Amino acid sequence: MASRSAAVDVLADVVGWSGLPKWQPDWEVTERLLGLALPDDYKALLDTVPMGEYAGTVSMNAPTLRGHEGDLLALFREVMLSLKSGRKKPYAAFPELPGLIPWAEFDHPMGGTLFWLADEGNPNSWPVVAWGADGNWEEYDVGAVGFLIALVRGKLPSKLLAPKPGAPAYRTSQDLPGAPNNTGR
Template structure:
């Protein structure tokens, strides 16, 4: 047994070995480098659990690598800590050193190694609050000239002091124990993660697949719309700002049926004045910002191709957004993708108008999109106060 690991076991009164087995060759293969030997032996001896400073003024949670789709991965459990440190480093590179590798956490702060040596046994420890969890004037990152196990020894003996881990140094309630193991059965359950799954929904044959006017005319007939939109987008501007041509059926749709809600579910709004008139992505700025912060999602975001471009929102028990899965090919062949706020995804093998026809007819076998009971097939929003208008004349819906 590693000398430092033995010392930590004696200090904490821990006996035995962990029942959790980590295949380090798999973990190292996914990382592309090896992790320090004292850390690996630490996890062979100690089960998942929490180490406490005297008086419980600080704690460090140490757990083996989680599993993602059945494969052990060091980074899965630390996505939030890594993202927060990276975001702060982009704006304040002087605060956060390069080469941070996570290995533990403490509530909000993350505990990392600093890779300043090709030899992992020479890596030192850093604690970071990510910048956003700072207390008063505490630093964003504290570095310690020691490895992982020596850091834990300093923590449980009280010889190590950290303003990031214990900014107030106030004692906390709880039994005065230096190490508290977790229930391994519960840990095995919550540490087994799965990548987001995409439900594939086929609507081919259930709705007209003709792009352009014929399909839009069918939709207008189904929802009973006979008027004219008060706002007609300038698609040349929108496509120039986007850098891509958009599907024909979407453009004809908004030239035929104005902004509104379909089946009480899907809200379709044209790109109007959002800082730059005609800016489709500007209409969904917050959506794109939120999606950019989600690491574990099955699709990339535009401008990466294939990538998601938003075009509508939907409501219900699970709300979310509708996208095209855009590529460099024919935009009339782009499928529609629905993303729910609960992390669920569905991909439809049709375009915008065919999807809306299936929705309002109640012929859409979807867990995310289904007509709201009692709601009309379509409700226009162009008569609401402040609705955009750039046409001189219009006919109201009959």
């Protein structure tokens, strides 16, 4: 379990989450499969706030689903294949470094994927990169939690992502049928 951070506490407060996740990712397995450590804020977030949807637009799942427990890249298999095929992209795909590692999807207004631009340095310094379905890219000099805080507060400087009007700041998906549970809660 990753240690809580002040930023995760801020995000949990902003979105009104005070419960406990029903799935605790096994970060040792996830990082071993990836061959890299992941950002601490991302791990602390999923250890504190369960998978769900932020601002009606960003969907975040734990690396647990579809028979590939702990495999973050398997969760985004099609996206990774798209990055490696077709026209040249402005960023390389992991395992090339620096390269993109996906961590969430968004669907408003155009849709797309959120990545870290991973390198061999400190994962807590990896910027977030958005790739829109329209082929546009944006880079943010914040981590996953800082990105989500800005999004739900309506302060994310983006042409690709915006809070969906009328959507709640956060909606958990841990109680949906078929959602993983390894804590017995």
